[in-house]
Amino acid sequence: MIQLDTSHGTNLVPAPGAISESEQIAKLKQTLLKDIRRSAYVFRVDCGGCNGCEIEIFAAISPLFDAERFGIKLVSSPRHADVLLYTGAMTRAMRQPAIRAYNAAPDPKIVISYGACGCTGGIFHDLYCVWGGTDPVIPVDLYIPGCPPTPAATIYAFALALGLLDQKLKARHHVEGEDENVVPIHPQIPLNLRVELEREARRMAGYRHGRIIADRFMHLLGAEEPTPFAERVQHYLDREDDPRLAEIFGKLTDIVLKR
Amino acid sequence: MLKLLTGLFKTGDATVKYPFAPYPVSPGFRGKPEFAPKRCIACAACTIACPANALTMSTDHHAGKRTWKLNYGRCIFCARCEEVCPTGAIVLSGDFELAVFNKADLMVTAEFTLTNCQSCERPFAPAKEVNYVIELLTRAGMPESETERQRVMLETCPECKRRAEVSRVTQASRHRRPEITP
Incomplete structure (x- = not known):
């Protein structure tokens, strides 16, 4: 299914073969997200990252943070996965493998965009050879910003996905009020x-x-x-x-x- | 065996309690940039410093507004914005809990009013920035009598300033007497 919609990304060009999901799968996924009563198996797809995110993912499953106490386990094949963790700014060369990994995972699956590059393309967002994050190519359920996200931020995102914690960040908009003037810092010093x-x-x-x-x-x-x-x-x-x-x-x- | 068990007992539990207990971050941790829009003068220093273009600014000349945007999804937490901010409006906090389900929640925006140029009446600079500069000059020892004159100058756009300067110079040269060479 080709979706020519660029509203979600900042890219001007939609990635060829960008995937959108059917309603039925979206519904199944909601139940999986809300009510997962077993271990969640995670498959990690590196789509042109600098490896910083990978290091933090492995730090998150180390004994200090121990993501396995929530049943989160890294697996080595997308066919075993419930959760796909996409890192990197999605380079041109990695688009096809990313789609293959997505198609290989059984439905319903949760896609997580990991790191600044995965969320929006990060510092590489305007490079010639990147699609600017995971979502121009694959529908994403959860975004984890950070460069790289710390293991604690990773644990938080997993806890969020499993319904243990609530989302803290909300969009904010401020409109300048009347007589909103700024006093210089340390006004008593020349x-x-x-x-x-x-x-x-x-x-x-x-x-x-x-x-x-x-x-x-x-x-x-x-x-x-x-x-x-x-x-x-x-x-x-x-x-x-x-x-x-x-x-x-x-x-x-x-x-x-x-x- | 007993030695091993006592050793284990002494070592205790290495795993952190997070997410069931708060996770203290180390000092100097660079987490979520906290933006205080009331302290912002929309000077755009941060948007120039931001290497990832997570901070952007756009000006709407028709509405006389300038919009400041911060995208946490693109931020690389380098603290360059904190370094350059003259008023301390943006500071990196210890908050790392940034994951969201909806990408729109990663945005922070703020809208600032532009002040009109006194001669051409077109919006050109944020009102807060002009007021801040006058405040700074006053604190640096500018006499009270100068304030109004300075305000006229600061509330004139560069284009009009240039035009005024050109006309001033041409007027002066017209009235100047031809130089007499010995």
């Missing part, structure tokens, strides 16, 4: 000093952590408390007990004292 502190912290600790450290420093600097600033910093550093942080805070304090 702009030039703020820029200088952030720059130095980022130089020392790297981009993201530098920003976090500068943020904490300015929070201490701007707080209106009876204890003097130096004492507050010392108290904070004692609590954190990290010589690297002490070094960076020393440099930042020098900048403040210089002005």
Whole structure:
């Protein structure tokens, strides 16, 4: 059955041989999803991923996370599978094998898109040789975003599919309200000093952590408390007990004292 | 045998209790980007920084709106958006429970109003961004008297600014006296 519908994906071109499922199978699948009273066998299809997702899947069935306590078991043939786990951005070369694996699995089957690439094509979504995720080719029941999803996120998705937990994420839309103005962060610190502190912290600790450290420093600097600033910093550093942080805070304090 | 059993007893259960108990993530974990639309000024820094194009922005000039979109399905959790955000409107949280049945639930959108250019009356920049810049300038020591003049300048689109500059220069050259060479 060829379905020329691109509404689900971001692709302009529908994948040839894209599958849609009949009503009867969809109904059967609903009962399977709601009321699975046996082990769920999972077959994993790598459709051009970087192998990060595979590593996390195997981490999820390791004793630490132990997906087998829910009866989730990886099998080596799609003919044994209830659940098909598609990873990767669906390259051109993997479209046909992906469809073959889908057709080989007995109905009703659940298809899970695993990882950012599986969900939407991820960082590879606009590459010439990918279809941009699993759903332009195969109907998907559950999406697990993440790059890669952590084992805990994988367990959560399985618990969601088995009806143990509820879906947390909902679509959100915000419309700007009246008089919605933004106050700059740390308004009590002069702009030039703020820029200088952030720059130095980022130089020392790297981009993201530098920003976090500068943020904490300015929070201490701007707080209106009876204890003097130096004492507050010392108290904070004692609590954190990290010589690297002490070094960076020393440099930042020098900048403040210089002005 | 007894030694083995006591050893096992001491080691305890290695398997995590999740999903029946909450799973604590380690500090510095990069999970779901939490977006606070009230702190966003729609400056588009995050959409430029996002390597996966999970963050996109589109401008509707007719309606005077700018729409910000975040697709969790495409996000690679690199925290580049958090790094570049000037107001701290987007921060990566420790939340990893992102699986959904419906792909539409992976979207977060926000709509911002554009301010009109004072001379050509066409929308060009988010109102919140212009107000934020004025706020920053005021805090950086811009005198109160300057505020209104600055506001006129900031609420003019680049096109009109260019046109005004050209006309100013041509006017000036017309009134200039020819230079006398010795």
